[in-house]
Amino acid sequence: MNKKSQKSQTSQKSQTSCILEGSQAIAQTINNIKPTVISAYPITPQTHIVEDLAKLKADGKATYEYVRAESEFAAASIVTGASATGERVYTATSSQGLILMAEVLFNIAGMRLPVVLTCANRGLSAPITIWNDHQDAMTIRDAGWIMLFAENHQEAVEQHLLAYKVAENLGLPAMVNIDGFVLTHTYESVNIPTPAQVKKFLPAYKPVKGTYLNPENPVTFGAFATPAHYMEIRQELHNALVNSQELIKKEYNNLKKAIPEIIKPTEKATKINNGLVEYYGPKNPKTILIALGSLVGTIKDVVDSESDVGVLKIKCLRPFPEKEILDILKTAKHAAVMEKAISLGATNGPMAMDIKAGAKNKIDTHIKSYVVGLGGRDITKQMIKKIIKDAENKNDAIKFIG
Amino acid sequence: MHQIRIHGRGGQGVVTAAELIAIAAFNDGWQAQAFPSFGVERTGAPIEAFARIDKNSIRTREHVYEPNVLIIQDATLLSSIDVARGCDKKTIVIINSTLPKEKIKIKLPQKNIFVIDATKIALEEIGKNIVNTVILGAFAKATGLVTLKSLEKAIEQKFGEKNKSLVEKNINAIRKAYNL
Structure with a gap:
């Protein structure tokens, strides 16, 4: 595709209904999804999401029970209990709050509870930071959750519907990651689905009898497993998570058909966009940049000014869509994984490890790992251009750009 | 794409000003974006907020x-930070000050500088030294990027739930600044 046609982006105007802060957009979407139990810890690190949900409840505009917890550990535990009784639940957190939940998050996945959580991604202490990066999410990426990452408000809205649909279908928890501040505190246009629209895609949650806590049909959750069984149960969870890729793609298409108004519009230079990945750029790029979340927006603007660079957005980090990623990367000579995260002491960033391991002996693309934007450092177009150039260098060591 | 940078201090409503610009521009049919520079918002600390206005969807974060419009809510910032960084000879500057523009210490063309005594208007109309909305009246007039009508609607959307008299006072202040 030539540069000229890439530049003409889709105008969202005809579909736009309001301008909201990212947190407000998510709160309104969650209210329309109609969970029955919400629990959250209201103090830093927290966002306006749960503040808005509490206000909607106080104003009589919501039907859920809102339980204010004494910590994130408690909030996660409260939604665990509620989910186990067969209710649709929701919680949101960030940063230290997410890692305080860590123990419970593993339990939620192990008990196959369809909990949906929004993580407003922020860095971790020490030193104390309140700003955006992905170190919180990366810390719990092995917990057994579906992990989606949104580029903008509209994609965040769409991913929350997708998260509930897939979670409730498969008995897997889902986390929607949105960049703290960069999305949560930004005003931009967005379409919020009405309760009637939500219903078209996501019917009321009715778990099968005998799969939830009920005195008439007693069941046990999270029971003791000896070495004779533990391994099979974990393998089953792993397989369920890996296999959920198909349903994520299928339900993304169903969502597009059911409520096209709330889907992030397809841009002209977008060649592939399913529930797992998006590729934006020319057909046979020399270099592909790989990133998560809102950073992709800035990269797209840079891609438009280059002739042979594309961007691969990973919308779903867990399950890891290896095949989709390699299919896109294989035509490129160079690839740069740009991550707002670091695995301290490792040779590559956490996502670069996955991609490099997958690519080994399968494709010839030269893949490099870059750490960017830790603790809220602004990621500029200049930095992105620098990485595009540097990706051609043979030195494979991880690089910090910022 | 029009890019706006606002400088002020914590407690002066810097972030709200950027949000109001985006909401007003959206009301006028534009795509718009507003976000703060993510500070820990301590009262009195220098704060920045940004807004972008474009006919296409805005993706960059x-x-x-390199602002086309620079808004300075507190002239005392001129002596402590380089507010003019990235500005060029076309950048429109709107500054809250009692001084005539010849005396404003900023190295940008005088023809682009618009001085408004927003503090005075804020005290008269709102009864508090909160200048963010007042300056937006001057912004609408100097740049033509948003209409007064859309700005007034934005005030209602943003403050409507709090109370009617606050909305009225702010709208009066904006009109006064616009009609100077």
Whole structure:
């Protein structure tokens, strides 16, 4: 595709209904999804999401029970209990709050509870930071959750519907990651689905009898497993998570058909966009940049000014869509994984490890790992251009750009 | 794309000003974006907020480094930070000050500088030294990027739930600044 046609982006105007802060957009979407139990810890690190949900409840505009917890550990535990009784639940957190939940998050996945959580991604202490990066999410990426990452408000809205649909279908928890501040505190246009629209895609949650806590049909959750069984149960969870890729793609298409108004519009230079990945750029790029979340927006603007660079957005980090990623990367000579995260002491960033391991002996693309934007450092177009150039260098060591 | 950078101090409504610009521009049919420079918002600390206005959807998330419009809510910032960084000879500057523009210490063309005594208007109309909305009246007039009507609607959307008299006072202040 030539540069000229890439530049003409889709105008969202005809579909736009309001301008909201990212947190407000998510709160309104969650209210329309109609969970029955919400629990959250209201103090830093927290966002306006749960503040808005509490206000909607106080104003009589919501039907859920809102339980204010004494910590994130408690909030996660409260939604665990509620989910186990067969209710649709929701919680949101960030940063230290997410890692305080860590123990419970593993339990939620192990008990196959369809909990949906929004993580407003922020860095971790020490030193104390309140700003955006992905170190919180990366810390719990092995917990057994579906992990989606949104580029903008509209994609965040769409991913929350997708998260509930897939979670409730498969008995897997889902986390929607949105960049703290960069999305949560930004005003931009967005379409919020009405309760009637939500219903078209996501019917009321009715778990099968005998799969939830009920005195008439007693069941046990999270029971003791000896070495004779533990391994099979974990393998089953792993397989369920890996296999959920198909349903994520299928339900993304169903969502597009059911409520096209709330889907992030397809841009002209977008060649592939399913529930797992998006590729934006020319057909046979020399270099592909790989990133998560809102950073992709800035990269797209840079891609438009280059002739042979594309961007691969990973919308779903867990399950890891290896095949989709390699299919896109294989035509490129160079690839740069740009991550707002670091695995301290490792040779590559956490996502670069996955991609490099997958690519080994399968494709010839030269893949490099870059750490960017830790603790809220602004990621500029200049930095992105620098990485595009540097990706051609043979030195494979991880690089910090910022 | 129009890029706006606002400088002020914590407690002066810097972030709200950027949000109001985006909401007003959206009301006028534009795509718009507004976000703060994510400070820990301590009262009195220098704060920045950004807004972008375009006919196409806005994707970039980087801070505003080369503003077309620079708004300075507190002239005392001129002596402590380089507010003019990234500005060029076309950048429109709107500044809250009692001084005539010849005396404003900023190295940008005088023809682009618009001085408004927003503090005075804020005290008269709102009864508090909160200048963010007042300056937006001057912004609408100097740049033509948003209409007064859309700005007034934005005030209602943003403050409507709090109370009617606050909305009225702010709208009066904006009109006064616009009609100077």
